[in-house]
Amino acid sequence: QSVLTQPPSVSGAPGQRVTISCTGSTSNIGAGYDVHWYQHLPGTAPKLVIYGNNNRPSGVPDRFSGSKSGTSASLAITGLQAEDEADYYCQSYDSSLSGSVFGIGTKVTVL
Amino acid sequence: QVQLQESGPGLVKPSQSLSLTCTVSGGSISTFGYYWSWIRQHPGKGLEWIGYVYYGGSTSFNPSLKSLPTISIDTSKNQFSLKLTSVTAADTAVYFCARQYGDFRNWFDPWGQGILVTVSS
Numbered sequence: 001q002s003v004l005t006q007p008p009s010v011s012g013a014p015g016q017r018v019t020i021s022c023t024g025s026t027s028n029i030g031a032g033y034d035v036h037w038y039q040h041l042p043g044t045a046p047k048l049v050i051y052g053n054n055n056r057p058s059g060v061p062d063r064f065s066g067s068k069s070g071t072s073a074s075l076a077i078t079g080l081q082a083e084d085e086a087d088y089y090c091q092s093y094d095s096s097l098s099g100s101v102f103g104i105g106t107k108v109t110v111l
Numbered sequence: 112q113v114q115l116q117e118s119g120p121g122l123v124k125p126s127q128s129l130s131l132t133c134t135v136s137g138g139s140i141s142t143f144g145y146y147w148s149w150i151r152q153h154p155g156k157g158l159e160w161i162g163y164v165y166y167g168g169s170t171s172f173n174p175s176l177k178s179l180p181t182i183s184i185d186t187s188k189n190q191f192s193l194k195l196t197s198v199t200a201a202d203t204a205v206y207f208c209a210r211q212y213g214d215f216r217n218w219f220d221p222w223g224q225g226i227l228v229t230v231s232s
Binding site for chain 2: 002033034036038043044045046047048051052057089091093097098099100101102103104105
């Protein structure tokens with residue numbers, strides 16, 4: 001059971017917008033710690049797509065955006081493309097555990 | 112561009128030790144401000160942070176782990192390592208190494224591609 005809660009799956013047609021929620025608590029996201037997001041295809045290295053709640057690393061398309069409010073955060077993918085089909089994980093820091101925590105992951109399917 | 116690569120045995124017997132190494136290329140492991148972490152993913156599950164070694168050698172671990180791991184750094188080889196003792200089937204997972212910069216609350220980037228370790232007799 002992960003400390004951060006994510007929906008198991010979301011799906012959308014090409015060109016549509018999908019959002020992935022990441023719900024935490026007052027010891028992690030709600031305590032003000034940043035949220036980061038990763039894209040992962042099995043067998044490959046996870047790729048950072050959003051850091052510091054809403055910042056995109058160089059090379060990540062601006063179709064990816066992040067937000068944070070209260071004890072939750074969200075990753076939005078607009079103009080969904082087939083190459084976006086992957087697992088997405090959120091990550092933050094938890095003061096009760098004194099360490100990094102992850103969500104269980106959300107599988108994005110492009111219909 | 113920094114790259115990380117995990118190496119080690121893919122199969123370990125129960126009660127034995129699991130030892131993995133992460134080789135860092137394209138940059139120095141002993142650069143100020145870098146935290147070098149191990150993260151694992153159990154089959155069909157989410158990601159679990161195991162612990163880190165700071166470039167200066169200090170360490171921190173996930174307190175929810177049943178047994179305390181050892182994470183060490185070898186600056187002469189530009190590598191850091193993970194050791195778990197008395198492993199069980201519950202330690203079967205894909206193990207990733209990754210880097211954080213500046214603060215242990217920051218994001219992980221880059222990651223290695225991961226290595227599957229199966230604990231079985």
